[in-house]
Amino acid sequence: MTDAQHASKGWRLDWPTSSGSRVASASIKCLPADFFVDEDLSMPEDSDGGGEHLCLRLEKVGDNTDYVARQLATICGCRHFDVGFCGLKDRHAVTRQWFSLYRPGQENEDATFIQAVEEHWPVLAQHRQARKLRRGDHQGNRFELVLKDVVGDTSAIDAALARLRDLGCPNYFGSQRFGHGGANLDRALTMDPTTLNRRSGRNVKKRGRGRSTSGSRDSKNVLYFSAARSWLFNEVLAHRVETGTWLTPLEGEPGACENQNLMVTGPLWGDGGTEAVSVQGEIERSVVARYPQLAAVFSTTRMKPERRPLNLKPESLEWHWDGNDQLRLSFRLAPGQYATTLLDDVFDITDATTFIGENCANSVVQ
Template identity: 60%
Template sequence: MVTGLSAGQVPGEGEHLLVHIEKTGDNTEYVARELAKLSGCRHLDVGFSGLKDRHAITRQWFSLYRPGQQANDSDVLALISQQWKVVEACRYHRKLRRGDHQCNHFVITLRDMDGVKSDIEQALASLRERGAPNYFGPQRFGIDGGNLDRAAVMDPSALDQRRRGKGRGRGKRSGGRDSKNVLYFSAARSWIFNEVLARRVEEGSWLEPLSGETGLPDQPGVVTGPLWGDGGSGASGEQAQLEQAVAEQAPELLKVFSTTRMQPERRALSTIPAELSWKWFSNDSLELRFNLLPGQYATTILNDIFEIEDMSLGHHNKQQG
């Protein structure tokens, strides 16, 4: 924990102060707003990589734009440490972006398990070798699917780059509407992908390429699903026919893509957790450790094997009730 730093002791150089904090019970956006207040910078000048779960114990990097204020870094860190544990800090030459991190590391303990130990071991070994369906997690869709509901009624021209231009200022003057529209657009994309993946899982084809598979730019042989765009899925042949048939079941979402000029992209249908290991504490308590790439969800990995009840969410709901 970084405490009691005197002026000049924060290592590194640059206009941004990077702070690695440990938190629980606070989501990333809330922490970013609070850090802006504590450091005296604008909310827009706080950067972070990735979005961390509110209810878990998480560690995350934030960047604070503080040019020429190195002498006061220790005072800012002292204020932050009163609210969160500061693991480390340094100076850096640029703002952190959401996709800057290479992976997310998870340590998850499952308790009150009901199952045959040998069966669980076999399922975990299969997960380590074959992977699991790469669904987007439910948090992508908002509370009770609210992001999808908003996507279904949004004006498609809200994301039309031809009409509104690409200047950053318009998004700022609109009070954040641009970022919300992008969130709803992303939810619509994610839902179509999940539905296509669910169809492929049902048909037993989620690990095998279909005719018309395009792969990924850096992984041409990987089996993928659609991140829908203006013009469809980017696939062809049998694959495009299947994906179009699934997407047409939600015409209210398809219209979102009609005028945006958002290019179709692809996402792998399966994901293999890296460096997966496990340790038994007792016959009904198991610790899992693994790494996932950005945009992959631990909940979907675990739900492929276990039926999980998140006790932290239940505790949070009681507190809010």
């Protein structure tokens, strides 16, 4: 199917599972406390020695990461850009994560500032350090989830979860990245890729002029670009799952000659396509060649190709049953991995936050 046909008929947003089918159904996020995320961030040894950046560990409920970052900037009186964080966390959950704020020379005012922050969110810890927090600085995330309305054979579910614990599952990007019905992919086909090469300074409005929308527009283009890149990765991974090779290194895996234990990876497409060669490179290029318009987005971006592991393997996965229809799970994931991807390999998931009281008697929508 061509790019245009996908745009008109709908993009694939559900990819093959590790076992070929899901063994049960369940609801998630019936309550915010049913989806608990705790960011794992080891602080540098010099973090107690002061610095220009004040780091706060917050607990939030019903607020997404970007909203909290903007509110912190307002309270602090700094630019939104001066607030750092390691990763985006879910809104419909109880989440704990670190934020950094650029506050040079304001150490004596930190206590007053933190009191103002605590009017909105509990501050669990604080310290100063020399650098801003950036995406991927954390070591991972710990999850404690409650699945409700579970329907399926308990022994089959236990076996599927044991398989996840031992072998992992395909490391797909979640469908939410692609927008409703793949709308972000539709927009990727019409975006101007050259905007991604602009220096940020070109989009800064001049003092006294009307507010420019170019920065917002370019930010949207980055979102669409990321969606296109992620979707092509998922398509390559789906092919590897369908052919039973997603856990098997193929000839041409980048870096395989230097490291025999190298994990199996797939392409994050860029200018020049993929770093894989030989058999693996041919497979990746043949899959992406089915979508020439989407692939063309990357030809003028000067974005270097990257790699992403094909396998998502949780750490310390444990589970226990509360009766026959409620399941509690705990596990840890590396940065860039998604709990919903893990769940989707076993369950047909219904997100209770997309409805108003239809999935669970006490479901919450915020």
